[in-house]
Amino acid sequence: MRIALIGAGKVGLELIRQTATNPMHKYVGITDTSGTVTKYSGFTPDEMMGLVALKSRGGKLKDYDDGGSHVTQRMEDVLGNNVDVVVDVSSHQTYGFLMAALESGINVVGSNKLPYADTRAADFRRLFAKAKEKGKVLDNRTVVSANLGTLVRIQEFVSTAGGVSYIRGGLSGTMGYISWRMDQGASFSQAVNEAISEGYTETDFRIDLKGMDSARKAVIMARTNNVPLEVSAVNVEQFLPPELENVSVEEALKNLAALDKQMKSRVERAKQNGSTLRYVGELDFDKWVFEIGFKEIPLDDPQASTKNSWNKVTMFPRYWNGQPLSVEGPGAGINVTTQGLMAGLYELAS
Ligand SMILES: NC(=O)c1ccc[n+]([C@@H]2O[C@H](COP(=O)([O-])OP(=O)(O)OC[C@H]3O[C@@H](n4cnc5c(N)ncnc54)[C@H](OP(=O)(O)O)[C@@H]3O)[C@@H](O)[C@H]2O)c1
The missing domain is CATH 3.40.50.720 (NAD(P)-binding Rossmann-like Domain)
Structure with missing residues (x-):
């Protein structure tokens, strides 16, 4: 070749x-x-x-x-x-x-x-x-x-079984790592700092926190599923306050602890509700809902058990009678x- x-x-x-x-x-x-x-x-x-x-x-x-x-x-x-x-x-x-x-x-x-x-x-x-x-x-x-073969599986379902009706996925290694560490008790700023030292983030870690990479992946999965989704139709949770947005990377990193209290209470609320707080994308092709952000995931949901920086994508093929298929593993590297x-x-x- x-x-x-x-x-x-x-x-x-x-x-x-x-x-x-x-x-x-x-x-x-x-x-x-x-x-x-x-x-x-x-x-x-x-x-x-x-x-x-x-x-x-x-x-x-x-x-x-x-x-x-x-x-x-x-x-x-x-x-x-x-x-x-x-x-x-x-x-x-x-x-x-x-x-x-x-x-x-x-x-x-x-x-x-x-x-x-x-x-x-x-x-x-x-x-x-x-x-x-x-x-x-x-x-x-x-x-x-x-x-991990996520797109290959979606392509197979499109050609044989009417595609996929719903996908829930931890699509960002960085955000998966941050939510996993917060679930283990780390503060938000500590988890972000760890993700930076592990080399998971972009040079400007705020790019990861803004969810653009996950939004791109959501769009590609949808389009592979024959759904003409545009990035502008994906609702990505923006939780960075302006004082962390409009400053240098170093300044933003120094002030990251400003989000610790708010994130801690979200983690605790999820636990009280029998769930865990995870950063996931949800693509509901029937209801036309496309969302990415921190969500409370019930503990018996496949997404609840993701660890470290692994990706997990759970998809529901249209003719599998509501049964899911999950692929899990290192989603980058x-x-x-x-x-x-x-x-x-x-x-x-x-
Ligand atoms: N790394 C991963 O784990 C991973 C996983 C999945 C997908 N990807 C994707 O795979 C691609 C490569 O990843 P990487 O980690 O190797 O990225 P990288 O180290 O940043 O390499 C990107 C390469 O693209 C070249 N490039 C950028 N603009 C160009 C242009 N206008 N014309 C020609 N070459 C250009 C750069 O040239 P210079 O050398 O001159 O800068 C560099 O060699 C990226 O799109 C990334 O998003 C990466």
Whole structure:
């Protein structure tokens, strides 16, 4: 397989490490924010590891030179190299680029959520319709809960059993960790600080607290379930007061304890009600209710037992007579995401 790799960050470099010596994979182009490096004959495993070394020490692809490769500034240049598959592991809006790749008869595998979530539902449909029209693979299984197979299961239910009528999910490792630690007795600010030191949060931890990542995943699950949901229709609980919003990250972190009392009383109220407070997304496709936030979850609900930063998604297939299917495990992480991408590549190859 001749591969064009879009993005050479944590996941992209791990994919190279795990596949560069496999003769099934021939990398013929790689892009980052600085530009695109291509080589028609394909990079050798040694050259690929040279690229990994360059990126790992903070270098940029525009500075790569092995004597035989070609460096340009346009991402599109990566496509003109007899490519079989584009692997999109960038953090950029690649919708137009992926559409052009499919149009040219190139398969797409990727973990980048933006082309599937930060676009209109009609665009999402158009992208999959283009793949179908061209008889190509568009594999986005890792964009929701990495390698847990959530989207694959939803796709199966859509094609065989009328889709899914309801989904409840802990979709954010960060928020799952914070609610689990509060349930164990940690204060809100302590739990957030722990999540930061564990490396679960974005650089600005408020992005996690604002629930945008969960909202994107909710939209992608809904669209996969053939429901044309837009991010604007998802009701995401906003609990950050303005004094934590309009200041620097350091200042916000210092003042986080201002929320401790309020969060503690929510945790205690949930316990008095025989429940636990968890950060979950609820997608009720029949009632058209899409909500994300802290909710009181009864202790016998599958969501109540999530631990650490794991994701758990519980879905109700339409013809399962109210019985749920839950998938649970690490919903993010460089290794598990890379494994999901490799599963997509192997499926494509076979
Ligand atoms: N890490 C996870 O656990 C995980 C799980 C599921 C999904 N994902 C998604 O997978 C993708 C990759 O994750 P990651 O952790 O590897 O992110 P990352 O370390 O931030 O890497 C992102 C890569 O995309 C490149 N990039 C950004 N804008 C670009 C542009 N305009 N043109 C070309 N390249 C561009 C960056 O280039 P530079 O190197 O020049 O900055 C970088 O190499 C992200 O979309 C992420 O949301 C990640």
